[in-house]
Amino acid sequence: SLRQTRRALARPPYETSNAPAANGVIFYALGNTLPGVTTNNSTNAAVTNNPFSYPTTGISTPKRPNADFFAALRTGASASGTTRFESEMLAPLFPTVVPAVVPVPDMLWKSQPTEGYIMGFAKRADERPLDSATVTITNLNTGSTRTTVTDGGGFYGGVKLTPGQYLVKAILNFETVYSCIANVSAGTVTTANLQPDITAPEITLTANPNRIFPPNGQSVTVTLSGGGSDTCSGLASVSYVVIDEYGTTLNIPARTLSGNSDSWTDSLIVEASRRGDDSDGRLYRVTATIMDAAGNTSTATADIVIQHDRGNR
Structure with a gap:
């Protein structure tokens, strides 16, 4: 009352x-x-x-x-x-x-943000979440990393991140899922979901010189220039197979790659000779295979020809 x-x-x-x-x-x-x-x-x-x-x-x-x-x-x-x-x-x-x-007081973290955030879900190909997976958030600009763990629904999050490009991966036992490159901006939350990487990397390969004359039997050093990129799991390695149509065994050591893009040069010594009846010249074929961290591969080929003459052959 x-x-x-x-x-x-x-x-x-x-x-x-x-x-x-x-x-x-x-x-x-x-x-x-x-x-x-x-x-x-x-x-x-x-x-x-x-x-x-x-x-x-x-x-x-x-x-x-x-x-x-x-x-x-x-x-x-x-x-x-x-x-x-x-x-x-x-x-x-x-x-x-x-x-x-x-009046609402000015909150600098909101009006003048200097850090960003990232979030997403780690899931298998069939959409089942990875529970308690270890998540690594890597700043591709600085190489610094941050780790966290997914919850029962596969959710993860990262706070107070320096703006830049990031790559995220989650590992649970023998399973690994990846984000593609995620751009984190100040004051915003970037969504980067993780899934199995099934996209093949890209590769280019050139040989210099790729036409050799005269066929005088001398050894010639050929420079092989390669480049590769992978927007998800990142590059892992490049390996070579060299085929000489005359059967000579030639080898180029494999090399380790890193990051989402990389470039390299290797050398191959070839013999500048050809058989007299080989009218189209002697062919050396170099095939480079690039692999990303998820095991996906792509190939590129460069041909080197010991010319028969100065014509089109």
């Missing part, structure tokens, strides 16, 4: 020097009372010969909705304002508060 609330808050006429007025009150377990509803709730009840009725005591009072009680806390009257529940001489329990506009 209003009287109980005033007494609990020590508001006029119940305040004393030993019980100063309180600042507020918390109500709980209020029933959902609606106009005309008189059963199945406990907010208030009709009272016969109510000794606290206003302005005349001893008058029977009806059950009232919550809206009237809440309005009375602010105004001392019903929600419609037509029925008073206490004297107008008493100050409202909770005077009407005039809302004030409070």
Whole structure:
């Protein structure tokens, strides 16, 4: 009741020097009372010969909705304002508060961000998540790494990352899934989902010189220039197979590659000779096989010809 609330808050006429007025009150377990509803709730009840009725005591009072009680806390009257529940001489329990506009303080992390975020899900080819997989987030610009673990749904996240390009991989036992290159920007969340890498890397290969004349039997050093790229798991290695149509065995050592793009040069020494009846010249064929970290491969070929003459052969 209003009287109980005033007494609990020590508001006029119940305040004393030993019980100063309180600042507020918390109500709980209020029933959902609606106009005309008189059963199945406990907010208030009709009272016969109510000794606290206003302005005349001893008058029977009806059950009232919550809206009237809440309005009375602010105004001392019903929600419609037509029925008073206490004297107008008493100050409202909770005077009407005039809302004030409070400016939102500047948050530098939001208005002037310097770091970014990354998130995603690690899943198998059949969409089943990798639970508790170890995730490595690598900054491709600096080489720095961050590790975390996926949850039961395969979710991972990385916070406070320096803007730049990132590659993410997750390992669970013998399974590895990758993101492709993800660009992290300040103040934004980049999504980089992880999945098995089934995309083959790209490779180019050239030989210089690739036409050799005269066929004088001398040894000639040929420079092989290669380049490769892989946008997901990253490059791992390049290996060679050299075929001389005359059957000479030639070898070029394999080399390790790294990153999402790489370039290299290797040397091959060939014999500048050909048989007299070999009208189209002696052919050396170099095939380079590039492999990414997920085991996908691509090949490129460069031909070296010991020419028969200075014509088109």
